[in-house]
Amino acid sequence: KAGVTQTPRYLIKTRGQQVTLSCSPISGHRSVSWYQQTPGQGLQFLFEYFSETQRNKGNFPGRFSGRQFSNSRSEMNVSTLELGDSALYLCASSRSPGQGAGTQYFGPGTRLTVL
Amino acid sequence: AQKVTQAQTEISVVEKEDVTLDCVYETRDTTYYLFWYKQPPSGELVFLIRRNSFDEQNEISGRYSWNFQKSTSSFNFTITASQVVDSAVYFCALRNPNSGYALNFGKGTSLLVTP
Numbered sequence A: 001k002a003g004v005t006q007t008p009r010y011l012i013k014t015r016g017q018q019v020t021l022s023c024s025p026i027s028g029h030r031s032v033s034w035y036q037q038t039p040g041q042g043l044q045f046l047f048e049y050f051s052e053t054q055r056n057k058g059n060f061p062g063r064f065s066g067r068q069f070s071n072s073r074s075e076m077n078v079s080t081l082e083l084g085d086s087a088l089y090l091c092a093s094s095r096s097p098g099q100g101a102g103t104q105y106f107g108p109g110t111r112l113t114v115l
Numbered sequence B: 001a002q003k004v005t006q007a008q009t010e011i012s013v014v015e016k017e018d019v020t021l022d023c024v025y026e027t028r029d030t031t032y033y034l035f036w037y038k039q040p041p042s043g044e045l046v047f048l049i050r051r052n053s054f055d056e057q058n059e060i061s062g063r064y065s066w067n068f069q070k071s072t073s074s075f076n077f078t079i080t081a082s083q084v085v086d087s088a089v090y091f092c093a094l095r096n097p098n099s100g101y102a103l104n105f106g107k108g109t110s111l112l113v114t115p
Helices: none
Strands: A005-007 A010-013 A019-024 A031-038 A042-050 A053-057 A064-068 A074-078 A087-094 A110-114 B003-005 B010-014 B019-021 B024-026 B033-039 B046-052 B059-061 B064-069 B074-079 B088-095 B109-114
Touching: A005 A087, A010 A019, A019 A087, A019 A110, A031 A074, A042 A064, A042 A074, A053 A064, A074 A087, B003 B088, B010 B019, B019 B109, B024 B074, B033 B074, B046 B059, B046 B064, B046 B074, B074 B088
Parallel strands: A010 A110, B010 B109
Antiparallel strands: A005 A019, A019 A074, A031 A042, A031 A087, A042 A053, A064 A074, A087 A110, B003 B024, B019 B074, B033 B046, B033 B088, B059 B064, B064 B074, B088 B109
């Protein structure tokens, strides 16, 4: 079974631009979560989607948004990029929140650099 | 509030040594889940193990073993006879269903195994 895929793998943007990252979950998984990883803050939860609905959101500004499609694929968008948005963005999928611990399986990440 | 502490920032061992990675967690909830993930240089977080708060059995998987002790709020991870391929950053994480689906990660322990 194919794992979580994320595109693109690397991205370079300049301040003020916006960016869209994509995530395809493991087949059969309906829940998708996004995390930001930086050297200073570590791994931080951004948001989680299930059945096209945002179920949970971390403590990030409104510039960070996301959505989920009917096929469970998800996108996250960051508008008006700032230098501090440079990070590794990780997507994780799981079967559904209601089944046990809902182990999350991660993709390879998208490395975003903001210049 | 939930918190995960990995006090060891970096550990360096010589191949074939045993090494234990410490994880201490804080939560007020009686039901929770603990996880360990491995992040090799490629960046992808690899799931290693999940434990439920109501199951304190220790687990062994090959060279890996985990010691879960609710009395001390610890969930330590031991690698026996370490190998160079074990070099990675290891993250301990906590999830409480009542707090949504988010994983709360520790800062990680960077393990370097040298030949």
